[in-house]
Amino acid sequence: MEVKAIKEQFPILNQEVNGHPLVYLDSSATSQKPASVIEAVNTYYREDNSNVHRGVHTLGTRATDKYEGAREKVRKFINAERTAEVIFTRGTTTAINTIATSYGRNKLKAGDEIVITPMEHHSNIIPWQQAAKATGATLKYIPLQSDGTVTLDDVRETVTKNTKIVAITHVSNVLGTINPIKEIAKIAHQHGAVIVVDGAQGAPHIQVDVAELDCDFYAFSGHKMCGPTGIGVLYGKRELLENMEPVEFGGEMIDFVNLYDSTWKELPWKFEGGTPIIAGAIGLGAAIDFILEVGQDNILEHEQKLADYAMEQLRTIDGITIYGPEKRAGLVTFNLDDVHPHDTATVLDSEGIAVRAGHHCAQPLMKWLDVTATARASFYLYNTNEDIDRLVAGLLKTKEYFGNVFK
Amino acid sequence: MSLNNLDTLYRQVIMDHYKNPRNRGNIDGDSVTIDMNNPTCGDRIQLQMQVENGIVKDAKFEGEGCSISMSSASMMTQAIKGKKVEDAEKMSRAFSEMMLGNEIDTEEFDLEDIEALQGVSKFPARIKCATLAWKAMEKGVREE
Numbered sequence: 001m002e003v004k005a006i007k008e009q010f011p012i013l014n015q016e017v018n019g020h021p022l023v024y025l026d027s028s029a030t031s032q033k034p035a036s037v038i039e040a041v042n043t044y045y046r047e048d049n050s051n052v053h054r055g056v057h058t059l060g061t062r063a064t065d066k067y068e069g070a071r072e073k074v075r076k077f078i079n080a081e082r083t084a085e086v087i088f089t090r091g092t093t094t095a096i097n098t099i100a101t102s103y104g105r106n107k108l109k110a111g112d113e114i115v116i117t118p119m120e121h122h123s124n125i126i127p128w129q130q131a132a133k134a135t136g137a138t139l140k141y142i143p144l145q146s147d148g149t150v151t152l153d154d155v156r157e158t159v160t161k162n163t164k165i166v167a168i169t170h171v172s173n174v175l176g177t178i179n180p181i182k183e184i185a186k187i188a189h190q191h192g193a194v195i196v197v198d199g200a201q202g203a204p205h206i207q208v209d210v211a212e213l214d215c216d217f218y219a220f221s222g223h224k225m226c227g228p229t230g231i232g233v234l235y236g237k238r239e240l241l242e243n244m245e246p247v248e249f250g251g252e253m254i255d256f257v258n259l260y261d262s263t264w265k266e267l268p269w270k271f272e273g274g275t276p277i278i279a280g281a282i283g284l285g286a287a288i289d290f291i292l293e294v295g296q297d298n299i300l301e302h303e304q305k306l307a308d309y310a311m312e313q314l315r316t317i318d319g320i321t322i323y324g325p326e327k328r329a330g331l332v333t334f335n336l337d338d339v340h341p342h343d344t345a346t347v348l349d350s351e352g353i354a355v356r357a358g359h360h361c362a363q364p365l366m367k368w369l370d371v372t373a374t375a376r377a378s379f380y381l382y383n384t385n386e387d388i389d390r391l392v393a394g395l396l397k398t399k400e401y402f403g404n405v406f407k
Numbered sequence: 408m409s410l411n412n413l414d415t416l417y418r419q420v421i422m423d424h425y426k427n428p429r430n431r432g433n434i435d436g437d438s439v440t441i442d443m444n445n446p447t448c449g450d451r452i453q454l455q456m457q458v459e460n461g462i463v464k465d466a467k468f469e470g471e472g473c474s475i476s477m478s479s480a481s482m483m484t485q486a487i488k489g490k491k492v493e494d495a496e497k498m499s500r501a502f503s504e505m506m507l508g509n510e511i512d513t514e515e516f517d518l519e520d521i522e523a524l525q526g527v528s529k530f531p532a533r534i535k536c537a538t539l540a541w542k543a544m545e546k547g548v549r550e551e
Contacts, residue, residue: 018412342448342473343417346533350413359449366449372471373449401413 001298007382009034009290020352023387028173028201028331028378029356030223033287037226040286041279051275053252067278070285071268074233077288078218079209084267085241087234088281092200093123095219095234096167098271099196100127102244103217104165110136113163115193117142117150117179118368119172122361124198128167137164144368147325148175155187163193170202170218174360174376176307176328178206185214194240200224203233204380205303205329207296210235222280227287231280234271241267248273299381303330306379310388317395323369331378333360336395339402341375347398353391415526416533417474424478424520429485430467438465439550443543445535450476454484454543458551463487463495468540475524475533480540482520492548499541506534 007013010032015022024032044066050059052067074086089095104127108114114128118141132139142150142158150168159166166188171178181197188195194216202208203218204225210218217240222231236244246253246264253273255263264270291299307330314320319337336344345357356376359366366372377391434455444451450472457465466484470477483502487495501511502521508528511518527537 340473342450342475342533342536346416346530347413349532358447363449372451401417 001294001302001381003302003382003384006294007384009036010382011035011038013382017352017354018350023353023390025377025379025383025387025391026354026356027204027380027383028224028376030229031204031226031380032382033226033228033283034290036290037228037283037286041228041283044279044282049279052278053269063278066282066285067276070281073285073288077208077292078203078233078235079211080235081211082238085235085238087236087241087268087271088276089219089232089234089271090230090277091221091223091232092198092219093232095217095232096123096196096198097127098234098247099217099219099236100131101247102271103194103240104128104131105134106245108132108135108137108164111162112137113140113160113165114138115140115142115158115163115166115188117168118144118364119148119150119175119177119362120167120169120364121173121198121200122363123200124167124169124196125364128165138162142168148172148177148323149325150177150179150184152180152183152187155184159187159191159193161191163188163191165196166193167196167198169198169200170208171205171329172324172365173201173331174333174362174365174374175324176331176333177325178327178329181213181215185216189214201329204291206300216240222284222287225284225287226290228280228283231277231284233284238267241271246270246273250274252276294381302381303379306330306383306385306388307332309385310377310379310391313388313392314395317392317399319399320395323374330380330383331376333374333376335371335374336399336402339398341373343402344375344395344398347401348391348394351390351394351397353394355391416530418523418526420520420523421474421478424481425474428468428477428481430481430488431469432467433469434465434467439547441543441547441550443539443546445472445476445539447535448473450536450539452476452480452540452543454480454540454547456487456544456547456551458492458548461492463490463492466544468543472539473533473536475527475536476539479524479537482524483540483544486519486521487544492551495544496548499545502541503538506538 012032048062050063052064071083071086075083185195196217197215199218199220203220218235223229250273253270255265310332321335323333341357358373438455438457441454452470454468468480504511
């Protein structure tokens with residue numbers, strides 16, 4: 001993989017921040033966008049903009065073809081059987097909320113269980129808390145091992161015949177843990193439960209094959225995988241989606257509207273009320289083209305090397321605590337002794353290095369780690385070992401700076 | 408921006424308050440307690456104030472957060488102790504102005520150590536850290 005050539009395709013990365021060449025290490029929050037994605041959105045607005053599924057005119061047809069073309073790209077990208085199973089949403093959060101509301105609240109009753117883990121992002125916790133409260137179902141957690149992984153024995157222990165939904169992240173946005181989705185899906189299915197996968201940190205980095213994983217729902221966001229913000233995907237098995245009610249009602253999603261009753265369009269459109277996120281979907285399609293051209297295996301291998309190198313280099317720093325398992329996705333979450341992560345992030349920013357500091361939308365996990373906040377460096381296909389060297393140098397400066405101001 | 412520019416943010420006096428916070432702890436007896444957090448970053452503060460006859464008799468805080476939020480809490484409690492409630496509120500408004508980068512009338516207010524936080528206005532991402540304790544104080548005064 002020619003990283004230099006890839007990096008050159010990201011215009012934003014070619015700039016100085018605070019007098020230093022930018023080192024962007026916050027791709028888990030949002031990835032940067034290659035020129036091809038920016039151009040696809042730009043071209044759509046300049047040349048093809050029109051509403052979809054209703055125009056008899058030429059622009060309407062072009063916009064519809066591009067929008068539905070993007071859906072087909074997503075279908076192939078995750079190996080879904082049909083485009084009917086690919087619903088465009090505003091992002092992972094909206095996708096999980098749709099499942100929790102339409103599937104969860106309608107199917108759950110008192111005595112049922114929803115099983116999640118403490119490593120979930122808030123967007124895969126709160127929708128289930130709310131669904132549990134609304135239905136009287138119980139929310140249960142699969143315990144974490146000390147390195148932030150789950151064992152299949154613990155999954156078997158937690159999932160029971162009363163479990164109706166198992167919701168779990170593919171990849172932890174804090175620990176970098178990669179969960180064994182296929183095996184967990186099998187356990188869920190043995191108990192008659194469905195599995196919902198939060199793929200926000202999965203799809204950008206790991207080849208997702210929903211048929212192979214046999215997951216019932218898979219949710220992900222475009223903006224974390226080189227696409228625009230405001231577009232995401234809810235994949236669901238057709239037989240499940242067929243039996244679910246829409247959560248948003250209005251234009252675009254209807255079949256017949258009478259004075260007191262209406263019927264819905266077929267899948268996937270019954271879940272896409274209102275004018276859809278046309279430009280976003282087209283941008284996501286371009287992002288998928290870009291990722292496939294680079295090659296998903298290449299991306300994963302590159303990130304794995306970056307993660308290994310980062311772990312090796314960061315460990316040389318005295319007084320650093322690194323959270324999460326040895327085998328991890330391309331991110332490292334850490335703290336420096338006696339320096340709050342916000343302060344670390346501010347000093348790094350002064351060196352042109354962008355990292356995330358805070359609770360990473362995972363407050364229960366922060367409690368589990370017994371910290372209030374952490375710093376996180378996350379990598380993507382455009383990052384290099386030099387970026388990690390800059391990070392290490394920046395952290396040494398942080399230590400030195402805070403050491404000195406304390407004297 | 409070089410590390411030198413960081414000195415406008417991390418002034419010596421701020422670091423001193425961070426390392427040796429004043430008024431950290433709890434008030435025994437009657438007091439108003441305010442819990443406030445910054446949900447985007449996880450900083451949290453618990454502020455306790457004892458107000459008698461319109462005067463802030465005592466103010467103490469507990470909490471967790473970065474150097475800016477904790478030093479600001481330390482300075483704020485120091486500044487409002489013994490002040491009339493309306494003066495404490497005025498001070499808070501002046502502090503907000505300072506965070507917006509606006510000039511404030513230092514004749515009217517003796518901000519003492521607090522002036523050291525002026526540099527925060529140059530770091531927009533950190534302004535919320537600095538204002539957390541002041542927001543808690545304003546809320547407490549309203550509740551009184």
